Amino acid sequence: MTDNRPPLIDRSAARPADSGPAMPYTQGTHDALVAAQAVSRPSAQQAGPESDRHASVTAAHLMLAILAETGSTATRAFTDQGLRLGRARMRVAALTLPPPDRVERADGPLTAIDVVLAEARSDAARRRHRAVGTGHLLIALTAPHALADELTGLGLDVSAAVRFVCATYAATPPRPRDTGREFA
Known part of the structure; x- marks a missing residue:
């Protein structure tokens, strides 16, 4: 099946020096x-006339999307601890909709996705994995400047989640997604 979606990141553009090594993503990532x-x-049609369009993709948006990837390494780190994904999605969704009087800050739920991706790539490279999996994203999101407090507030034992990801990837390392095109 051909993937007609536009790429999220223009890999031909120059990367910032601190963005970590270029690595492929798993299909889940x-x-x-x-x-x-x-x-x-x-x-505009989905959001309605009073759009809540955000200027950038944040850590909270990424965590919400990860929680929708049922069966991924990251979501299994939650369910392995007995946490309910639906409840976690609701709590994280609230983080993506800051009240109008809230001052937007550059950390916590509003950490830019570039920071999280750089940390995830670095984690994957440090572990000598061939691709960045959802588990690497979860590990990056547990950083204090990302969503550590929020994830702990959900009941996630961050240390146990990191151990789960490491054990899962030790048994089955993440594989790059297949980007090959099918021809008729």
């Missing part, structure tokens, strides 16, 4: 990134 972009920028 790619799908989560596309979903995070869609959540942060609903169409």
Whole structure:
């Protein structure tokens, strides 16, 4: 099946020096990134006249998209601890809709996705994995400047989640998504 969606990141553009090594994504990571972009920028028809379109994709948007990837390494880290994904989605969704009087800050739920992706790529490279999986994204999102407090507030034992991801990837390392095109 051909993937007609536009790429999230223009890989031909120069990357910032601190963005981490270029690495392919797993299919789950790619799908989560596309979903995070869609959540942060609903169409005018979806959002209605009083649009809540965000200027950028944030850590909270990415976490919400990851939680929709049922069966991924990241969501299994939640369910392995007995956490309910539906409840987690509702709590994280609230983070994506800051009240108008809230001052937007550059950390926590509003951390830019570029920071999270750079940390996820670095984590995957450090572990010598061939691709960035949803587990790497979860590990990056547990950083104190990202969503550590919010994830702990959901009941996630961050240390146990990181151990789960590491054990899962030790048994089955993440694989790059197949980007080959099918020809008729």
